[in-house]
Amino acid sequence: MQIRGFNQFGWYRGLIIIRPMYILHRTFFIGGNDMKMSKMLIPTLREVPAEAEINSHKLMLRAGLMRRIASGVYAYLPLGFRTFKKVEKIIREEMDREDAQELVMSALIPAESYKETGRWDIFGPEMFRLKDRGDRDFCLGPTHEEIFTQTVKNGVKSYKNLPMTLYQIQTKYRDERRPRFGVMRCREFVMKDAYSFDMDEAGLEESYQAMYRAYSKIFDRCQLDYTVVEADSGAMGGSGSQEFMVKSDIGEAQIAYCDNCGYAANDEKAECLEPISSDDVKLLPIKEVKTLNVKTIEQLCEFFSCSAKTFAKTLIYKADDIVVAAIIRGDRELNETKLQNHLNCNELIMANDEDIFNATNAKVGFAGPIGLSIKVIVDLEVKGMVNFITGANKTDYHLINVNINRDTKNLEFVDIRTIGVGDQCPKCQNDISIARGIEVGHIFKLGDKYTKALDCTYLDQNGKSQTMLMGCYGIGVGRTMASIIEQNNDEYGIVWPMSVAPYQVIIIPINISNEVQATLANQLYTSLQENGVEVLFDDRKERPGVKFNDAELIGIPIRITVGKKAGEGIVEYKVRRTGDMDEIAVEKVITRVKDDISTL
């Protein structure tokens, strides 16, 4: 199927016009010429706006990098936009190095594109939807698998053109239920998304590894401390995916990692091993116990005066309208991703009171594995539990001394719990550690999920039609920028790595009204600019303290102060990150700056 206005020549013509404008703007013009602070929009704040909670968000507002437009929608101000463009530039360079081709798709997308793969419905309320004047459905693109696949389908016919990786750096729209933490999780955000198209598995693997290399270099160049973790690929299908996680306490994802063997995985994905059961405990006969109004695990612990580990809790879920039961040890957390993958369903929600009553014949709080007629999935760990307590499927009753192998049959045993502290590494059995991370990048082997649905094929050497295999790869640009701040700040403000600093140097004349200082500072400013250094000139009629504080807040790596010794041709040179400070002759500034730019 062809999208209107999107035929083979249409999109190609579009590229010719749009791409040069876009690239010129974003790649080469990091900024204008006059970098005098007295005329620039850098609205720093002394106090933290009430809207911000985490460090990076507070600092981005205080340093005048951005402002909120609506919940989850932000504007980047001049200083913030410079860093933003630098991150984009790094991404662009590393993508290009791996022979990915840049293009730009539209953000406004007709519904048909998503209807064919079913995602028009699957996305649900997370997709921003709108209609044109002819009442046709459109959306603001949340992600572009369909569009890229269609474009490649129409533009690539032969094995001779493969493999091919395309990417764009473009604004995405997702109507998040709860935007959070400034640009970390927002509703309008810029994403670098790339899509690879290959002939076979081996090719996909190669394209995937190329992106792995590119991503590692990108985050290295941003000086981020990150880990690559195994990620869940269930809902998207495909054969594997990894996330690039920036270690941070404010991260929304939990990572399970092993210091011994290097295993690291998102906790949605991390496997839990089946514990070795000991057989020397005597199995006792089942007994029914009246537990009037004792429903929760806490209440049960108190009632039976024992720990949560002696219970098996039964959770009732609705998987695409089918009611199922999931059983895990009382103190464990159910991993909904694992359960959803096992059930292979689109939607998994906790059942309501009515469904629970119909399924268990009892009020909420008294469900158990024995006598249930619905599908029951039991966590591997429960297999080894001896004489445990569980609901009796009868209001106000529990059963004690239940043993799953003895007392039930035909249940499915699956790993459905979330890994936690005290668990073992699935690879080497050492103790696993848990940390939090911010997902800044995700690489994904999609396989034929989209190419098959959209019939994206090529002709092989034998003239036979084959389905292409696809990978997709995303980086959140704003999120990366915020993560850099999250990992690089101190009590005074941001400490930008040189590679992404909005300016490399800031010149501060102590007293701009002093002619000697003003002249020297101006000369220095001009000669640094002539030498290709990105320099900010604080020519404001402010007291020194104000300028120093602002310079530190906005995090410029090198500060040059022109003060008392201006007459002798001596200035003060300070490195933001280390705090190292010394006085040097003006003539030596250029060399020193160039040196520091290449090493810091």
Place this chain on the structure above:
RNA sequence: CGGGAUGUAGCGCAGGUGGUAGCGCACAUGGUUUGGGACCAUGGGGCCGCAGGUUCGAGUCCUGUCAUCCCGACCA
């Protein structure tokens, strides 16, 4: 979507029991200052989120609504 909180000047906040809206910072002008967020004087800036209601009178009381943030649920 459930729970909690907050909306008063650009930012941070104060405004018992109703009586013409204030403070600090920021901003403008003049002056004195100039190596770590100066001081003095003068000045500008407000539909107290919005809409109803009660009242002679509402920032304050009542109802509704919108927005923002936090916790949770959810999630390419």
